[in-house]
Amino acid sequence: MTAAHSPEESSRPRYTYLGPEGTFTEAALLQVTGPEVAELLPCTDVVTALDQVRSGQADRAVVPVENSIEGGVNATLDTLATGTGLRIVGEMLVPVTFTLCARRGTALRDVRRISTHPHAWAQCRRWVAEHLPATADDRSDAVVHVPATSTAAAAALLSEGPQPFEAVLCSHLSAVRYDLEVLAENVADNPGAITRFIEVAAPGPLPEPTGADKTTLTVHLPDNEAGALLRMLEQFATRGVNLARIESRPIGDSLGRYSFSIDAEGHLSDERLREALIGLHRVCPVVNFLGSYPRADGVPPHLRPGTADADFRAAREWVAGLGSH
Numbered sequence: 001m002t003a004a005h006s007p008e009e010s011s012r013p014r015y016t017y018l019g020p021e022g023t024f025t026e027a028a029l030l031q032v033t034g035p036e037v038a039e040l041l042p043c044t045d046v047v048t049a050l051d052q053v054r055s056g057q058a059d060r061a062v063v064p065v066e067n068s069i070e071g072g073v074n075a076t077l078d079t080l081a082t083g084t085g086l087r088i089v090g091e092m093l094v095p096v097t098f099t100l101c102a103r104r105g106t107a108l109r110d111v112r113r114i115s116t117h118p119h120a121w122a123q124c125r126r127w128v129a130e131h132l133p134a135t136a137d138d139r140s141d142a143v144v145h146v147p148a149t150s151t152a153a154a155a156a157l158l159s160e161g162p163q164p165f166e167a168v169l170c171s172h173l174s175a176v177r178y179d180l181e182v183l184a185e186n187v188a189d190n191p192g193a194i195t196r197f198i199e200v201a202a203p204g205p206l207p208e209p210t211g212a213d214k215t216t217l218t219v220h221l222p223d224n225e226a227g228a229l230l231r232m233l234e235q236f237a238t239r240g241v242n243l244a245r246i247e248s249r250p251i252g253d254s255l256g257r258y259s260f261s262i263d264a265e266g267h268l269s270d271e272r273l274r275e276a277l278i279g280l281h282r283v284c285p286v287v288n289f290l291g292s293y294p295r296a297d298g299v300p301p302h303l304r305p306g307t308a309d310a311d312f313r314a315a316r317e318w319v320a321g322l323g324s325h
């Protein structure tokens with residue numbers, strides 16, 4: 001973390017984020033707060049940003065979690081999955097397009113090494129191969145990627161002086177903020193890419209249900225049990241809970257052991273989601289609840305008949321009354 005801590009700042013909420021200034025993560029952060037009300041603390045990686053919340057040195061963190069082209073941000077998923085002390089309280093969507101920029105006087109044909117965040121490179125690889133092709137038959141002069149901790153970190157480095165790379169892929173905002181010359185705008189392999197970010201806090205009261213919410217969980221399956229994955233999924237399906245995302249990540253203790261990171265539609269206060277959690281707890285050895293929070297797109301779930309709160313309550317009352325006659 002690079003920001004200083006002054007006494008007058010201590011009453012303001014402290015937000016860590018993947019910095020420095022000019023990252024797409026900062027753009028996501030600015031959707032929920034700003035420097036006039038919060039202390040913004042840029043970090044060099046998402047693990048540090050989240051650990052600062054876990055240790056109480058920050059109140060909230062904003063980190064990337066998923067990109068529409070490159071998929072999940074493993075560092076975020078794995079840090080949330082291991083240990084306790086973190087709850088997701090919100091999500092934000094940021095459209096991402098990249099700007100190729102360089103120190104003043106650099107021409108496009110001079111660019112053979114490009115620095116940026118690996119997720120950004122994954123979204124621009126084909127554009128680079130097309131617009132800056134190798135000229136040698138053996139491709140020995142193909143443009144190479146120089147990994148950076150963030151898109152803005154690469155831009156900040158290049159603004160300080162010559163680097164072992166000639167250009168960076170970053171946001172347009174970073175190109176301006178770090179006074180770099182724009183070589184190409186709207187760089188992207190797939191136009192319309194979106195990155196999803198989450199706002200993370202220490203455990204506390206859950207955000208109120210809005211009718212368009214998500215609940216994030218990590219779940220382990222019983223070892224060596226045929227149909228264990230199907231049984232886990234059935235807990236959601238039979239209660240009419242749609243999954244917005246499910247992906248597996250290695251647990252890390254031995255080969256072949258995976259944890260499932262899941263975003264389910266609904267809030268912990270929804271009957272169908274509570275019933276699914278009760279079912280998961282019966283059939284899965286580990287179920288971690290990581291928060292219920294409003295969906296960024298505000299789209300409510302499409303409910304199958306018989307899965308609304310009133311249906312669950314009516315059914316429960318019916319069962320409760322069965323023994324009384």
Ligand SMILES: O=C(O)C(=O)C[C@]1(C(=O)O)C=C[C@@H](O)C=C1
Nearest residue numbers: 023024025064117119150151195
């Ligand atoms: O490097 C940044 O600017 C970030 O905010 C990180 C990040 C990511 O982790 O995916 C965010 C959005 C883009 O997809 C590229 C990079």
